[in-house]
Amino acid sequence: MILKFTYIFFTYLLLFVHIGTKASTLFQQDTTKKIGAEKTFSSPDSIRTDTLKKNSKQSQINDVIKFTAADSSVYDAKNNVWYLYGKARVTYGEKEVDAGFIKLNQKDNTIFAKGKIDSLGRFSGLPIFKDPEQGALTADSVFYNFKTSKGKIYQVYTEQEGGYITGGKIKKQQNEEIHLKGVTYSTCNLPNPHQHFGIVITKGIATENQIITGPAYLVIEDVPIPLVLPFGFFPKPNKRASGIILPQVGEDATLGFFLRDFGYYIGLNDYWDLTLKGGIYSKGSYEANAASRYTKRYKYSGNLFFSYSSRKFGVEGTPEFENPTKDFRIQWSHQQNPNARPGSTFGASVNASTSGAFRNVPGNNFNSIIQNQLSSSISYSKTWANSPFNLSTALTHSQNLTSRTVTLGLPSLNFGMSTLNPFDKKDRIGEQKWYQRIAVGYSLQADNQLNTTDSLLFKKETLSKIRSGIQHNIPISMSSKVLKYFQFSQNLNYSEKWYFQTIRKNYIARPTTTGTKDSLGIDTIPGFRRASDYSLGGGLSTKIYGTVNFKKGKLVAIRHVFTPNVGFSYRPDFGQPKYNYYDSVQLDQSGRRQAYSIFENSLYGGPGQGKSAAITFGLENNIEIKMKSSKDTTNSGIKKIPILQGLSLNGSYNFVADSLKLSQLGFSGRTFFTEKLGISFYGNLDPYVFQKEIVSGQLVGRTINKYRWEQGKLPRLTNFGFSFDYSLNSNTLGKNNKANNPPTGNSPDLFNRVNAEQADQLRQISRNSNAFVDFNVPWNLSFYYNFSYSNTGLTKALVQTLNANGDFSLTPKWKVQFNSGYDFQNKAISLTSFSIYRDLHCWDMAIRWIPFGPFQSYNVDLKVKASILQDLKLSKRREYYNQF
Incomplete structure (x- = not known):
């Protein structure tokens, strides 16, 4: 604990650089401004305004000085002194001094301001020094010399960029040095910050380039911490500078004692910096990371981060300890200003790591621990003005941390042409003719893709698994209205795929001790091959509206929108030998053969096998009701409530198929129980009979060409699912009243400013970006439920997930948050x-606190709110990997 406090105190004495910088500006004056000379007196009952001009031969003051006093002003002609009483104000240039009493000595070129005691013995009218460039400060008394620019402030109270300098004495010398004595720096806005915390500088000197301090110590709850730094020397450059970053000191129950986040900051130039950090642990673990930020105004900005760690878990002598876990993580974010290069953009969002980079690093938050999926993209896009063409290319990355699989796009390229009407005229007059409605488009897609695991990612043999391909698509379409109410569309789609390798399968009979085992070998044949296919189609759709009106009651009307559609599609059989897209292979010793595509497992697949001439059909329904609003006392307000949205049924019938001509029937939709709670659902129905039989002692099944309704049965439900999510809080229910959410308001203090507490209530109270706490909302609750059912005919599966999270305020200062769920499959509470x-x-x-499960852990943090003191904290942690 002593080491912890020593480190905290020594680290934050660096903040005196900030204190000294601000203190050195409190007395800066511009004595070169000339002042005029006038003098007027107002009636005794009003504020008196006087303007002076002094002969330059008799006085050194030759600038304009204006002063007012609400009570009275007295002039001592013998000593050339003005005494101002009651809301006195002296203005010189752009600076002002307001106080209950001001003494303006023109003979000595000085001004003295202080407060006053009223008839009830209350102290008021504290001097307020205002500078438009540096802000305002309040003090018990202020003394300043116009000629020498020297001054003193006693018991100062001022806010400087989120921090407060209070108490003590500040003296400005003629050589621009600032002397400090007994001042306190804190981010607490109380009149006496010692009630909470403060750093006391007993004495110090601040110049333009450095700060030298005498003894300094930390005060918490009016109790001085008995750890005093005898002296300090801190450079104070006026530009970005490099320097050492002090480490965190502590202990981890598994990794041992540590020095963490020790490093060096390098200010490379005005556009780029670099932070290097590292850490070591007493049991042999270590870590290192580098972070860089860069920016160029009106051009681009971004940041880079890379980390590497080697951690030894377990006890010395065990395999876990002798074989350390090595993890790395890389992040890159780049944003281009849209106006930098009109027509082209470049961006990057890279997030890649080993599977343990989030779980083996101390201090990671809850969401990092359970993170399962990472993705990255580095992209460039280009559009040409007054042209239908566009180009985009990207390097992509997708990673599953659980299965440890990695998918890389190296790279992908898309070139497209927006749809245009080649037979239409730009200067056409009147409606389009049928051939002018013909629309043509074009797109090209090229990819190089690699699927592997993170352990094999950098192996040489992995490169041979890259799949490459180029795909061209040319859609041609035309649409028109027929019979006034029907929309008729036709389309022709041509696709061509280019590959640089194909496959060939061959039969292999492998002898075993029990006989011969049948297997297949796959050979990769290099060489360019093209595969083209095309399809024709058309469709007809319309909308039918139905409304039922009611004259009595709150129900006004029921409206039903029915959208039927029917279409036709044709695709030839590209499995015929003349296309040479398919081959066959022997399956067993009996000579049984099976057809396969030579483009199997390629990026875009190959042309489909089997002829298709099908009718497609679909029905979509939307039902809503209109009701009189109960909130409208005139009964003239109408409220629409959706009952069913997107309730659809879709399928197709293939006339040329040998069997099973009717496809499965798919349905989906959304319904609403209340205005805030809706359910989405989906499913599939199989119209054919599924037959089970025993083959070689095993139960197998197959779909036969016989409709279920021929047996008096409804279609079989093969899968079904629904989900819903719901969130509510005290505001949505209209219960966020003064009783459970009292306003914070402004607190009276000597700074005469808005209470910073009100602004600090809506802030992150830790470095965890997910720990946002809104104390202004008494409670929040949200939950998500998902249900899915599947039936293959032989097996059935049911999956349910339930997740809930929320928070509630015990008092205006206490907030509790939770995140949980239920695993129905394992019949246990989830993380x-x-x-x-x-x-x-x-x-x-x-x-x-994570109370149970594999990631059981806890941490307690007590820290200062202000970001400038974000490391002034005490922490107690137990990570989930600690075994004791």
């Missing part, structure tokens, strides 16, 4: 976490 937050004015307390 669950709880978080408790306490708003401590200028401090935050956060407790995060």
Whole structure:
């Protein structure tokens, strides 16, 4: 604990650089401005305004000085002194001093301001020094010399970029040095920050380029911490500078004592920087990372991050300890200003790592631990002005951290032409003729794709598994209205695929001790091959509206929109020998053969086998009701409520198929129980009979060419699913009243400003980007449910998932959050976490706890809210991988 406090105190004494920088600006004056000379007096009952001009031979003051006083002003002609009482104000240039009492000595070129005690013994009218460039400060008294630009401030109170400098004495010397004595720096906005915390500088000197301090110490809850830094020296450059980053000191129950996040910051130039950090653990683990930011105004910006770690788990001598876990992670984000290169854009979002990079690193949050999928993209796109053409290319990455599979696109390219009407005229007058409605498009897609595991990603033999291909698509379409109410469309789609390798299968009889085992070998044949296919189609659709009106009651009307559609499609059999797209292979010793595509497992597949001439059909329904709004006392308001949306049924019938001509019937839709709760559902129905039989002692099944309704049965449900999510909070229910959400308001203090607490309530109380806490909402609740059922005929499967999360405020300062769910398959509660937050004015307390499961852990953080002091905290953690 002593080491922890020592480190915290030493680290944040660096903040005196910030304090000294601001203090050095409090007394800067421009004494070269000339001042005029006038003098007027107003009636005794009004504010008196005086303007002076002094002969330059008798005084060194030769600038304009304006002053006012609400009570009275007295002039001592003998000593050339003005005494201003009651809301006194002195203005010189752009700077002002307001106070209960001001003494303006023109003979000595000085000004003295202080507060006053009223008839009830209350102290008021504290001096307020205002500078438009540096803001305002309040003090008990202010003394300043116009001629020498020297001054003193006693018991200062000022806010500087989120921090507060209070108490003590500040003195500005003629050589621009600032002397500090007994001042306190804190991010707490209380009049006496020692009630919460503050860093006390007993004495110090700040110049333009450096700060030298004497003894300094930390005060918490009015209790000085008995750890004093005897002196400090800090450079204070006016530009970005390189420097050492002090480490975190602590202990991990598994990895041992550590020095973490120790490194060096390098300010390379005005556009680019680099941060290098590392950490070591007493039991042999280590880590290192590099982070860089770059920006060029009006051009681009981005950041880079790379980390590598080697961690030893378990006990010395065990395999886990002797074979350390090595993990890496790389992130890159790049954004281009849209105006930098009109017509072209370049962007990057890279997030790649080993599977343990999120789970083996201390301090990762709940969402990082359970993260399962990573993806990346580096893309470039180009559009040509006054042209239908566009180009885009990308390097892509997709990674599953559970299965450890990786898919890379190296790269992908898309070139397209927007749809145009080649037979239409730009200067056409009147409606389009039938041939002018013909629309033609074009797209080209080229890919190089690699599927592997992260352990084999950088192996030489992995490169031979790259799949490449180019695909061309030319859609031709035309649509028109027929019989006034029907939309008729026709289309012709031509596709051509280019590959650089194909496959050939061959039969292999492998002798075994029990006989011969049949197997297939696959050979990859290099060489260019093209595969083309085409299809024809057409469709007819319309909309039918039906409305039932009601004259009595709240129900006004029921409206039904019925959208039927029917279409026709034709595709030839590209499995015929004349196309040379398919081959056959022997399956067993009996000579049984099976056809296969030589483009099997290629990027875009090959042309389909079997002729198709099918009718497609679909029905879509939307039902809604209109009701009188209960919130409208005049009964003139009408509210629409959807009952069913997108309730559809789709299928097809292939006239030229040998059997099973009717496809499965798919249905889907959405329905609403309330305005905020809706359910989406989907499913498939098989119209054919499924027959089971025993073959070689095993139960097998097949679909036979016989409709179920011939046996008096309905189509068989092969799969069905539905899901819904719902969220609500106290605001949505209209219960967010003053009783459970009292306003914070402004707190009176000596700074005469808006209470910073109100702004700090809506902030992240930790570095965890998911730990956003809104204390203004008493409670939130959301949940998600998913149900799916499948029936293959032989087996049935049912999957259910339920997840819930929410938060509630025990008091305006206490907030509890939770995230949980239920695993119906394992009949157990899924990964669950709880978080408790306490708003401590200028401090935050956060407790995060995963009570059970493989990631059982907890951490407690007590830290200062302000980002400038984000490392001033105490933490207690137990990571999930700690075994004791």
